[in-house]
Amino acid sequence: MPTLPGAFLAWAAYRADRAEAVCDTDTKTEVLAAAVAAAESRQRAQLIGPGAHRIDVTFTHRPEPANNAVGAQREGRLGSIVAYYQRLRPARLVITGEPGAGKTLLAVELVLGLLTHPGRGPADPVPMRFSLANWDTSRPLQEWLVEQVHAQFRDCGLSLADVRGLVHGHRILPVLDGLDEMDTATTRAARRRATHALQQLNAYQDPTGNAPLVLTCHTPQYAELAALDLRMRKAARIELDPVTPAQATAYLAARSTSPARWTTVLDALTTAPNGTLARALSNPWRLNLAATTYEQRHPDTLTYLRHPDQLLPLASPSVVGDHLLALYLQAAVSQHPTRPGRYRPDQAHRWLAALAAHLAAAPASAAPGTDIVLHRLWPMAGPHRVRTADALLTGLLALAVGFTSAVGATLGTWFTAPLANGTELTDPRWPIRDDLVVGLTAVLLVGLVFGLATGSAAGPPTGLPLGFWAGLTWGSTFGLYVYSGAGRRYVVFLCCAHSRLPWRLGTFLHWAYEGGILRISGMAYQFRHRELQDWLAARPQA
Structure with missing residues (x-):
């Protein structure tokens, strides 16, 4: 039977462990908040353009027939979006507007405003934007959020378990951008991803009830869903107003x-x-x-x-x-703010138009894509062509042993460089870099282990070099196929698509991002505006 001092010591140890866990969670939350603030500050600068001039756009509350959040004022503006949002109970907001009205900028302003608000506490959730275009709604919302947060911010020292704890502990405030980009206009309502997305968002709960979140959508698409009684429940819907002539002239x-x-x-x-x-x-x-x-x-x-x-x-x-x-x-x-002469306008037009045309060539059941994800572009060069070249390349790599490790490492940095100095925490080129590093590390480890084992069995003079050579031969096939599928296929894709795209595609896309032509959403590049993407898709040449 436990004694009183023993019970007290156990209780004190439990309290200390709980306090340490809370402190650790708060620390991870603050690390993530700082990384998000840095990334979104850069994104806002890209959206606003030179001189940091912005339009203080206005918006109007559009009450729904039922299930509205309380506290919504009839009107608001960009400069007061944080105060507007903080009055909502529950804190659920739908931002709608016509194309180009400024929905994404308003969402970015809300994220940054919440992160820098003087009243923000260490336990407050971190607002984060996610592109809905790549959400497979057959997966639970929180599972998808964990994957997205970890992919973007794992280099901040956040493990998958850390991220899962933050998401399931509601330390992440999802700001979901682009409900209108999930389906085509001809997709039947029951089969639309947007329909299933709204169902999951309405079921998204925290211990107090409806969990806070923010959603953006074009007005016509949201109105079409609302006509079928498909809308976000317990939320305030606002609609961005057109820019007035006075605002335009200013x-x-x-x-x-x-x-x-x-x-x-x-x-x-x-x-x-x-x-x-x-x-x-x-x-x-x-x-x-x-x-x-x-x-x-x-x-x-x-x-x-x-x-x-x-x-x-x-x-x-x-x-x-x-x-x-x-x-x-x-x-x-x-x-361009840093490298205005790096690419000719006709080159940039041709390469961007090829990417826009690829995004537009979506299956009939899916909406045209918006996300440019490097390791998912390979079908653009023809899936059979890339698969065949991939198999041939792997065979050649198995023969060219020492060349594999040296050239492979060079390819990993050359195709995605520069990645080490001055890059953002959320760089869409990271998955390729990490994948190639893992694959090439596996090649070298297999070669080393096999070489040591063979050298010990056959004797040092000849066994070690022959074993290492044989290990690299087998390891190049094993490592690059098992551990480096995305990176390897990306390199093969560039070889197959060199007539349509630049060799250093990642460098070009990041240059376009720095020039305000593209933007970053999660771990993907997107065209600055859908109108630009559609215009380029219809015009392959300048």
Whole structure:
């Protein structure tokens, strides 16, 4: 029978273990919060563009017939989104808007605002954005979240068990971006991934009831689902408003180094608020296009290449959009913040158009893709071609032994470099790097073990080098096939697709991200806007 002192010591040890566990969880939460804040700060800078000028977009609450969150105000704006969200009970928000209205930027602003809020405590959940386009809804939401968080932030020292504890302990606030990107318009409602996603989101609970989360979706797609009584329950739905002419003129004047050049355009926006130009430039995406394209200068003389007055005679908003998109890549390449001359505009157009066309070539039952994931691009070069080349390459690697380890390591860094210096914590090139490192390590370990074993049996003079050689021969096939499937196939894919894409595809995509042409979502690249992706997919050449 336990004595009183023994029982007290056991109780004290239990309390100490519990306090240490809580402290450890809080520490991991704060480490993750710091990493997310750094990544989202870079993402916001990419979305806003040069000069950090942003439009304080407004939004309107759209109450549903039932199951609304309480505390939602009738109107709000970008600058006060954190206060708006914190008043909701439960803290569940649906952000809707037309294409280009600024849903992603509003979500990023909410994430950063919650992370930097003065009242934030160590036990508060970490808001994190996830792209819904790659969620297989046959998998439970929390299982998918664990996979996504670990893939993005494992280099922060978070193990899979750590991440699972944070997700299941509701230390992660999911900000789910792109419900509209999960299905095609022709997919039947019962078969839509969005339908199953909403079912899981409505079942997502914490100890207090409906768990906090944020969802974004285009207005038409959400309205279509809501008409079938498919919506997020116990949530506040808001809809982003069009940019007003006053907001548009203030933004263009702020982005320009010579506002006088824009005088005629600004006057047209003010005097004709329902005119073609005002309707064409009624969202942040189009305004950013206009500012980027018409602020482009000649690289030698620094004279402006075009005048904003060229926008005035265009016949319709769609014509304005096509006109701006046709000029955008050339302007974005020339105004790249770090390497403006690294790639020619026609090269960038051709490579990005090939990727956009691949994303558009989705099966009839699935929505066109948005995520550019390096190790999943191989079907783009023809699945049979890549598989055949993959098998041949592995056979050659089994023959070229010493060459395998040296060249393999070079390929691992050359195709995905630079990865070590100054890269972000969430770099979509990491899976390829890690996969190749694991495979090549397996090659060397098998060769070393086999060589030592053979050398011990046959004698040091000849047994050790022959054993090591034989071990590398077998290990190259074993290691690269068993432990490096994604990395190996990515290298084979580049060999098969070299006529359509650059050899250093990862480097090019990251350059496009740094120039604001692409954005990063999780461990994938995405086009800055779906309108740009669709436009490029239809135009393979500049």
